[in-house]
Amino acid sequence: MPAPQPATHSKNALAPGKEPFVVEAPPDEEFWERYNRRLEFPLATVATVFLHVLVGAALVYILVGLMGDEDNSGPTMQIAAVGGMDDTGEGSEGSGGKPDPDLIRNVDPLTAAQKVLPTPQALADARENIQKIVLEDPNGKIPIAPSNAAAWSEIDENLRKKLLGVGGQKGEGNQAGKGADGTAGTGPGGTGADSTRSRGLRWVLRFKVANGRDYLAQLQAMKAEILVPIPNSADSILIKDISNPSVQRKASDADLRDLAKKIQFSDTRRDAVQGVSGALGLDFMPKTFFAFFPKDLEDQLARLETSYRNRRAEDIEETIFRVTIRGGTYEFVVDEQQIKR
Numbered sequence: 001m002p003a004p005q006p007a008t009h010s011k012n013a014l015a016p017g018k019e020p021f022v023v024e025a026p027p028d029e030e031f032w033e034r035y036n037r038r039l040e041f042p043l044a045t046v047a048t049v050f051l052h053v054l055v056g057a058a059l060v061y062i063l064v065g066l067m068g069d070e071d072n073s074g075p076t077m078q079i080a081a082v083g084g085m086d087d088t089g090e091g092s093e094g095s096g097g098k099p100d101p102d103l104i105r106n107v108d109p110l111t112a113a114q115k116v117l118p119t120p121q122a123l124a125d126a127r128e129n130i131q132k133i134v135l136e137d138p139n140g141k142i143p144i145a146p147s148n149a150a151a152w153s154e155i156d157e158n159l160r161k162k163l164l165g166v167g168g169q170k171g172e173g174n175q176a177g178k179g180a181d182g183t184a185g186t187g188p189g190g191t192g193a194d195s196t197r198s199r200g201l202r203w204v205l206r207f208k209v210a211n212g213r214d215y216l217a218q219l220q221a222m223k224a225e226i227l228v229p230i231p232n233s234a235d236s237i238l239i240k241d242i243s244n245p246s247v248q249r250k251a252s253d254a255d256l257r258d259l260a261k262k263i264q265f266s267d268t269r270r271d272a273v274q275g276v277s278g279a280l281g282l283d284f285m286p287k288t289f290f291a292f293f294p295k296d297l298e299d300q301l302a303r304l305e306t307s308y309r310n311r312r313a314e315d316i317e318e319t320i321f322r323v324t325i326r327g328g329t330y331e332f333v334v335d336e337q338q339i340k341r
Contacts, residue, residue: 143202143317143340151266154287156234162253163227163290164197165260193313196298200264203301204320206335212275216242218325224291226280227251227259231287245280259290263298266290301332308334315339 144152152160192198209215219226220242229236238251251259267273268288276289305319306312320336 142198145202145204145318145320147204147268148201148266150268151288151290154268155229155236156232158234159229159236159256162256163260163264165257193316194302196261196263199298199302199313202316202318203263203265203305204318205265206320206322208324212272212277212279215272215276216245216279218323218330219291221325221328222291222293222297222323222330224293225259225262226276227290227292228277228280228282228286229288229290230284237282239280248280259292262292262294263301264290264292304332304334305337308337311337311339317341 152164155163207215207218209218216226224242226239226242227236228239236251236256237248238255239245239248241247266288267276273286273289277284277286301321302313304321305316308319317338317340318336319334319338322333322335324331324333
């Protein structure tokens with residue numbers, strides 16, 4: 001019988017006297033490993049952030065919607081006409097104070113004309129009177145803007161004839177139509193569409209101004225001369241230098257003949273006339289006033305009129321220009337234009 005072999009100790013054998021260590025389960029996994037086997041943790045994080053952003057956006061949208069009924073826009077800006085004053089931005093009159101006499105309202109020249117000539121028939125009669133009697137235009141071919149018809153109807157007939165150059169040659173000057181043959185001329189005293197007189201009757205200027213002093217400042221930038229007819233009289237007051245309004249004189253026949261050669265614009269709106277009258281320091285209250293401008297300004301407006309939609313002067317009933325004054329310089333833009341029907 002073979003002798004027993006001595007026992008050999010295994011590397012994993014327990015030391016004498018040691019109890020065996022029993023492993024009940026695998027070691028605990030780390031947090032990231034436990035919740036990241038199927039990307040549970042990053043997906044949950046992204047979903048949570050998205051839900052928070054979505055709820056915040058919904059709250060902002062609701063708040064903005066509740067505040068949406070409030071009008072935070074600036075005041076409406078309107079352009080005035082020559083007449084032309086701005087009737088917005090000055091605020092309304094207070095209950096305990098007096099209205100500012102310099103504030104100008106009613107910017108629409110047609111509305112102003114309707115106040116002077118309150119019915120369509122009165123306006124039509126004024127136009128007919130100017131065309132047939134004053135302009136020697138029995139066929140009524142010369143168009144007249146409503147605001148201009150109202151202004152001319154407010155002054156004495158003799159003064160009106162002198163300012164319109166009625167009674168001279170049909171084609172005064174060295175342009176086509178000179179003489180007494182009845183041909184429509186283009187000179188200052190002509191009745192053709194390109195004449196100074198016809199242009200002044202169908203053209204309207206729109207300004208944006210604050211009060212009478214501002215009105216005069218803008219007219220001064222355009223080198224205008226001011227003529228103020230005295231009510232119920234053939235006389236008028238001439239202010240040649242608006243920068244020095246205290247220098248005034250009664251207009252002579254020579255002054256009127258000179259003014260008749262220039263393009264003119266007028267204003268009949270009561271507030272506008274009162275504002276200008278106060279700024280000029282007049283001792284009477286006129287019904288209208290006229291501004292006369294240099295020839296180069298007329299030429300500029302004539303080019304703008306015919307280049308606007310490429311229409312001939314003969315086909316135009318009325319042209320309204322918007323005037324912008326910046327830094328003492330002026331700029332014109334055609335706002336509206338009506339063709340003859």
